[in-house]
Amino acid sequence: MPNYGMRSSDPLASTASLIADPSRASMLVVLAEAGPLAVSDLAAVARVTAQTASEHLARLAEGGLVVRQQTSRFHRYGLAHPGVSEALVALRKLTAPVDSTAALAAAPRAPFAAELAARSCYDHLAGRLGVEVTDALVRDRLIRRESWNPGPTRSGSYRLTKNGIEFLDSLGIVSAELRSLRRSFAHPCMDRTERRPHLGGALGAAIATRLMELRWIERLPEGRAVRITKAGGAGLRERFGIDP
Amino acid sequence: MPNYGMRSSDPLASTASLIADPSRASMLVVLAEAGPLAVSDLAAVARVTAQTASEHLARLAEGGLVVRQQTSRFHRYGLAHPGVSEALVALRKLTAPVDSTAALAAAPRAPFAAELAARSCYDHLAGRLGVEVTDALVRDRLIRRESWNPGPTRSGSYRLTKNGIEFLDSLGIVSAELRSLRRSFAHPCMDRTERRPHLGGALGAAIATRLMELRWIERLPEGRAVRITKAGGAGLRERFGIDP
């Protein structure tokens, strides 16, 4: 935003401007969801080059939203404090019209079963759809579960295979940068209702985002439910081999 | 922000961008503090012309942050729902570094009494300084208390006198637009520690903002305390006739 005539720089506005960019916003969301990440991973998530991601992260760090953690040779950026994700949540609540009674009254009742079957877990898919997509990816050897960094919090990690890269690329998910995802954050996230893991982390988020872009799924105006569209049913059947 | 290549428009980012402009941010803050206001008043607060304010308000309304209330001939814009002010608060918490232990350790201990004496009450002055400034304005007949719209929530209202307009103008606070402030929002706000009213509302916010610009007071990195600078001490003595 231009700064005409000497305006006093408003801290509120400048903080908001850090989140006001789509690339930075997606980075922050993924950091809130998946924990500290490397620059290249965040670049892949935001679909920008490493240079651009680096600049964004520098700005976020200067603004105090993220911190740079130096572990041996690799940097990682993480959210600076819980207040950041709280602010993201508060902002997110403003996206919907939020006239709750009117929204409820206006909501169509028809696709109720589909709503329950497909949910989003903050930024990735959950519910039956999330589990089925994950199962399909494992079944077709597009991702492989690894006990790479076992521990109490992360029960494991998925690794993207070469075929998986090609598959996602054909789906328009990222591009060559996905290589960096290959050895990083794609972790299982236990589903509450299905009692089985679904794909979380940045990879899960990237898939969910892409399915939204393709209009295969649509976020419902209220809550976390997502709806599988007609095109989505066909697409998921054809490309993922699942029958939603 | 440019929208290169076809990026999926992120609702989180676009919501944040509504707050990311200093003019809009100040309008939202004042609306949260003082309730629904007319376009001209908000223009005065943001220090922009009515045209610009109108455009900003249209954007905010389209984004669902404010609503336009039509009362007879005069429009008023107000916050659409409480979530907006909650988001403002959440964002505000991010302005300070907030590494609380480190911030506390790094904070200089010297001007402690001054910190307590001067505080800000969201966006206007509170504490001893707030009360003294208000008293001085009343004493010099620059504002006059009116029981214009008495009620349980707003115990009254201040009205800016003609002398008051000139005084504020000489301080560089607004300009001729302050005329519109004259018949609107400048309400007393009970101070918790001083047990006496200080000047709240948009007028109070405008004064606080101007004192910040003049570097007469400085917001401390943490909390609501403000510090009276050396120049501020002299200025407040000379112009307001108070001895902080």
Add this chain to the structure above:
DNA sequence: TGTATACTTCGGCAGATGCCGAACTATGGA
């Protein structure tokens, strides 16, 4: 020592946007 990898900095381009002057609309009162 040289190479590979991860990241950062620099320079320049392109598009978005805030700002205002001027003109237009709508409403209420002289």
Add this chain to the structure above:
DNA sequence: TCCATAGTTCGGCATCTGCCGAAGTATACA
């Protein structure tokens, strides 16, 4: 009926900033 006031719309300007290619740094490993 005409005018005054509040608000909006339009056009153009200036500036900001996100984006990338290219080049520069730093660290580990052969």
